[in-house]
Amino acid sequence: MVTKLNEVDAVVIGVGMTGAMIAKEFTLAGLTVVGLERGPDRRPREESVLPRIRDELKYVQRLELMQDNSIDTVTFRNNSEQTALPIRRWGAFLPGEGVGGTLNHWGGMHWRYLPTDFRIRSTITERYGAGAIPGDMTIADWPVSYDELEPYYDKFDKMCGVAGKAGNLRGQKIAGGNIFEGARSDEYPTPALKPSGGAVLFTQACNNLGHHPFPAPFGAASQPYKNIYGIQLGACEYCGFCGRNSCEANSKVTAPTHIMPALRDEAKFTLRTNAFVSKLVYDRQAKKVTSVLYTDMNTGEEYEQPAGIVILSGYVFTNSNMLFHSGIGEPYDARTGRGVVGKNYCYQFEATATAFFEDKNLNPFMGSPGDRAVIDDFNGENFDHSGLDFLGGGYIRGGSGAEPPIGGRAVPADVPSWGSEWKKETVRWYYHAVEFQNQGSVYANRANYLDVDPIYKDALGRPLIRLTYNATKNDHAMSRYMLTKIDAIIKEMNPTHYELHPRPLNFTIVPYQSTHNTGGTMMGTTPANSVVNRYQQSWAAHNLFIMGASTFPQQHGYNPTGTVGALAYFASDKIVKDYVKNPGPLVQA
Amino acid sequence: MTEIKLPRRDFLKAAGAAGVAGAAATTGIAACSPETQTAANASAAAPDTYLVLTNEEVAFLSAAVDTIIPADALSPSGTDCGCVVFIDGQLGGAYGGGAKMYRAGPYMKGTPEQGYQLPLTPHQFFVAGIRAANAWSEKTYGKLYDRLTPAERAEALTAWEKGVAQFDGFESRLFFQRLLQITMEGFFADPIYGGNRNKASWRMLGYPGLPATYADKVEEYRDKPIVVTEPLSIADFS
Numbered sequence: 013m014v015t016k017l018n019e020v021d022a023v024v025i026g027v028g029m030t031g032a033m034i035a036k037e038f039t040l041a042g043l044t045v046v047g048l049e050r051g052p053d054r055r056p057r058e059e060s061v062l063p064r065i066r067d068e069l070k071y072v073q074r075l076e077l078m079q080d081n082s083i084d085t086v087t088f089r090n091n092s093e094q095t096a097l098p099i100r101r102w103g104a105f106l107p108g109e110g111v112g113g114t115l116n117h118w119g120g121m122h123w124r125y126l127p128t129d130f131r132i133r134s135t136i137t138e139r140y141g142a143g144a145i146p147g148d149m150t151i152a153d154w155p156v157s158y159d160e161l162e163p164y165y166d167k168f169d170k171m172c173g174v175a176g177k178a179g180n181l182r183g184q185k186i187a188g189g190n191i192f193e194g195a196r197s198d199e200y201p202t203p204a205l206k207p208s209g210g211a212v213l214f215t216q217a218c219n220n221l222g223h224h225p226f227p228a229p230f231g232a233a234s235q236p237y238k239n240i241y242g243i244q245l246g247a248c249e250y251c252g253f254c255g256r257n258s259c260e261a262n263s264k265v266t267a268p269t270h271i272m273p274a275l276r277d278e279a280k281f282t283l284r285t286n287a288f289v290s291k292l293v294y295d296r297q298a299k300k301v302t303s304v305l306y307t308d309m310n311t312g313e314e315y316e317q318p319a320g321i322v323i324l325s326g327y328v329f330t331n332s333n334m335l336f337h338s339g340i341g342e343p344y345d346a347r348t349g350r351g352v353v354g355k356n357y358c359y360q361f362e363a364t365a366t367a368f369f370e371d372k373n374l375n376p377f378m379g380s381p382g383d384r385a386v387i388d389d390f391n392g393e394n395f396d397h398s399g400l401d402f403l404g405g406g407y408i409r410g411g412s413g414a415e416p417p418i419g420g421r422a423v424p425a426d427v428p429s430w431g432s433e434w435k436k437e438t439v440r441w442y443y444h445a446v447e448f449q450n451q452g453s454v455y456a457n458r459a460n461y462l463d464v465d466p467i468y469k470d471a472l473g474r475p476l477i478r479l480t481y482n483a484t485k486n487d488h489a490m491s492r493y494m495l496t497k498i499d500a501i502i503k504e505m506n507p508t509h510y511e512l513h514p515r516p517l518n519f520t521i522v523p524y525q526s527t528h529n530t531g532g533t534m535m536g537t538t539p540a541n542s543v544v545n546r547y548q549q550s551w552a553a554h555n556l557f558i559m560g561a562s563t564f565p566q567q568h569g570y571n572p573t574g575t576v577g578a579l580a581y582f583a584s585d586k587i588v589k590d591y592v593k594n595p596g597p598l599v600q601a
Numbered sequence: 602m603t604e605i606k607l608p609r610r611d612f613l614k615a616a617g618a619a620g621v622a623g624a625a626a627t628t629g630i631a632a633c634s635p636e637t638q639t640a641a642n643a644s645a646a647a648p649d650t651y652l653v654l655t656n657e658e659v660a661f662l663s664a665a666v667d668t669i670i671p672a673d674a675l676s677p678s679g680t681d682c683g684c685v686v687f688i689d690g691q692l693g694g695a696y697g698g699g700a701k702m703y704r705a706g707p708y709m710k711g712t713p714e715q716g717y718q719l720p721l722t723p724h725q726f727f728v729a730g731i732r733a734a735n736a737w738s739e740k741t742y743g744k745l746y747d748r749l750t751p752a753e754r755a756e757a758l759t760a761w762e763k764g765v766a767q768f769d770g771f772e773s774r775l776f777f778q779r780l781l782q783i784t785m786e787g788f789f790a791d792p793i794y795g796g797n798r799n800k801a802s803w804r805m806l807g808y809p810g811l812p813a814t815y816a817d818k819v820e821e822y823r824d825k826p827i828v829v830t831e832p833l834s835i836a837d838f839s
């Protein structure tokens with residue numbers, strides 16, 4: 013028996029980062045909003061407090077804040093010939109759940125994409141000729157430009173209280189910031205973090221080599237700051253527990269600290285937690301979603317929530333899966349290249365390195381992921397690819413610290429993994445490691461996609477989503493090139509010892525790499541080449557809007573969230589200004 | 602109370618015969634920094650007691666964690682640091698019972714890229730793995746693992762690590778990896794979970810434990826080690 017509820021102006025599926033942002037913007041515009049979140053509520057004053065939050069075992073190793081695999085997971089295989097098997101416990105990526113979603117435990121690397129990233133197919137064609145893009149590389153221009161998104165990047169920055177140093181302020185290049193970035197209309201809301209010891213060494217070496225180092229932009233306030241919703245944020249404590257934990261200081265951005273205090277008591281907003289949405293009820297004739305079905309995971313009872321506007325903000329895997337289960341849009345077929353739902357799934361391709369400096373003391377536990385230094389000289393089209401055997405690139409980051417000891421004890425590869433010798437070497441190198449990372453782009457390939465798993469089911473009996481994904485020749489060639497650049501930087505730093513970590517040939521579902529999954533509901537210019545238009549509006553159902561990196565046409569050489577946030581504000585602005593008054597397609601097909 | 606320090610093997614024999622109560626005299630030594638080790642050894646704390654581990658499993662794990670983390674100038678042994686008590690707590694709790702783990706079949710071996718595909722919960726995994734490792738040890742050395750000499754224990758562990766040991770119906774390398782992981786967790790996690798007694802591993806590393814804040818220290822200590830007098834754990838803040 014399904015209980016039918018009263019219609020509301022808008023229903024939000026997944027009250028993670030984008031879900032909370034949209035709910036806040038809609039209630040500000042006077043709409044009534046129901047937020048359906050399948051995880052628990054998150055109460056920062058109860059949960060993100062000293063000392064309980066500084067628990068590496070619970071949060072980093074046991075993944076306290078992550079989605080419950082026993083309820084819903086993803087199946088995975090490297091290619092279409094294999095049988096996909098379920099991810100029984102998260103490894104390579106870590107989707108979150110509960111109010112705030114994956115952002116509760118993010119690393120805070122806060123980026124804008126390059127102006128050329130938004131027209132990547134055109135830029136490559138203009139620079140290197142029509143034949144430069146391999147036939148199986150299905151990259152596309154974004155249907156929105158950097159300049160159009162800039163005001164929304166700025167707004168998102170000011171919701172987050174981002175720390176950083178501008179390198180391009182209204183067209184004026186500023187040394188010490190990222191001179192490759194698109195023009196910013198304003199400085200970062202708070203100053204860049206103080207660099208770690210490793211970041212200082214990295215910066216010196218990059219300067220010697222003629223690169224353009226700058227402090228990493230970080231999605232947390234470096235000093236007290238009042239965000240756009242009037243919420244007072246605290247300053248980063250450099251506590252070393254950032255990745256996979258929420259923030260005790262109200263500094264690192266998450267919905268529970270940066271949005272919910274200004275949304276929770278809003279009369280027009282209703283939050284329902286433990287509400288697992290299973291399906292959108294689709295009226296094909298009217299090209300609308302009339303309601304959504306969800307199960308109350310406390311009682312097992314099923315509800316139908318009708319709504320005028322439906323926001324699908326359930327992270328990359330839920331977004332595609334919901335369309336498959338609801339029969340919305342044509343599923344992608346990798347053999348024929350037809351269909352769009354599930355197409356252009358991408359990821360991040362991250363080569364890393366570690367260098368050891370016997371004579372430096374680099375307090376490995378102290379600091380924040382935001383105290384790294386970065387170069388952007390080898391990202392996207394910031395450098396000439398003529399004569400190179402790949403397209404794409406990524407930023408290179410270096411620094412030390414911010415790692416608690418179960419996971420953060422680098423030793424050279426030839427050190428035994430146990431016994432007295434292991435202990436001796438662990439102590440010897442503990443204070444002395446610098447980590448490097450290339451945040452490599454993944455340019456879409458026709459062989460990588462999402463579809464419906466034919467075997468495995470979730471707790472509600474729905475088929476799981478299936479991920480078919482592997483690294484490509486282009487990814488490996490790009491990554492090898494980036495490692496030569498990292499190698500040169502490290503040599504300039506003159507370490508006692510160092511190691512480069514080239515990527516394994518095949519993508520593996522363990523260990524952790526990044527939660528930078530993208531694609532599946534890509535945006536584009538027509539229903540034939542995309543699932544949503546530039547306003548993140550479904551071509552198949554005009555009252556359905558999809559939020560999150562699932563709408564990216566491909567993944568560029570940056571962490572996704574800055575752009576995810578900008579797109580959410582770009583879309584909500586259009587919905588509030590135009591769609592509400594005049595519901596219908598915002599772009600004619 | 603007088604502390605009679607038996608070699609680990611003899612203790613385990615005694616524990617095996619006399620049950621958990623027999624452990625009272627010899628275990629529960631608060632782990633401590635190398636300098637104060639002797640003093641602390643003199644005062645025995647409460648006996649180790651177990652939620653789920655059997656005597657054979659305690660004996661096996663004690664031998665294994667002491668091989669992975671032997672007592673030396675840098676730290677007390679894995680057992681004395683509470684690693685076995687830690688493992689027991691983990692396997693007896695939600696994690697060990699397979700909480701938040703997708704467990705539905707069908708079960709297929711899959712490729713290495715596809716990760717863990719056994720139907721076993723972490724607790725079941727260690728029950729089956731310890732049985733398989735002990736059976737292998739009996740076949741290879743004629744003795745259970747905990748009865749081996751320290752050199753034999755190290756040799757056996759190496760054979761599992763390399764995956765050259767053929768366990769019956771079990772991958773020795775996978776067993777080794779998970780054994781190593783959970784031992785390291787017990788050694789380095791906050792003492793609230795029963796391991797890392799007296800913050801022994803944190804003292805060993807020079808890890809200060811939980812900061813209230815480092816915002817005021819990042820610049821001052823940029824190329825200067827923080828001198829750790831007493832690392833702070835969750836209990837110290839509570």
Ligand SMILES: Cc1cc2nc3c(=O)[nH]c(=O)nc-3n(C[C@H](O)[C@H](O)[C@H](O)COP(=O)(O)OP(=O)(O)OC[C@H]3O[C@@H](n4cnc5c(N)ncnc54)[C@H](O)[C@@H]3O)c2cc1C
Pocket residue numbers: 025026027028029030031048049050051105106107108109110111112113114115116117118119120121122123255256287288289290325326327328330527528559560561571572573574576
């Ligand atoms: C360890 C880690 C580090 C990261 N570091 C960075 C970084 O440094 N920089 C960066 O840019 N990004 C980073 N990310 C990624 C970042 O967290 C995500 O990009 C961001 O959270 C995406 O926001 P979202 O709104 O799309 O999804 P989410 O924030 O995940 O929100 C989705 C919500 O939907 C809910 N939901 C899903 N399905 C359903 C359903 N069927 N019914 C009801 N509710 C549902 C989920 O429970 C969740 O709360 C990191 C992620 C992780 C895990």
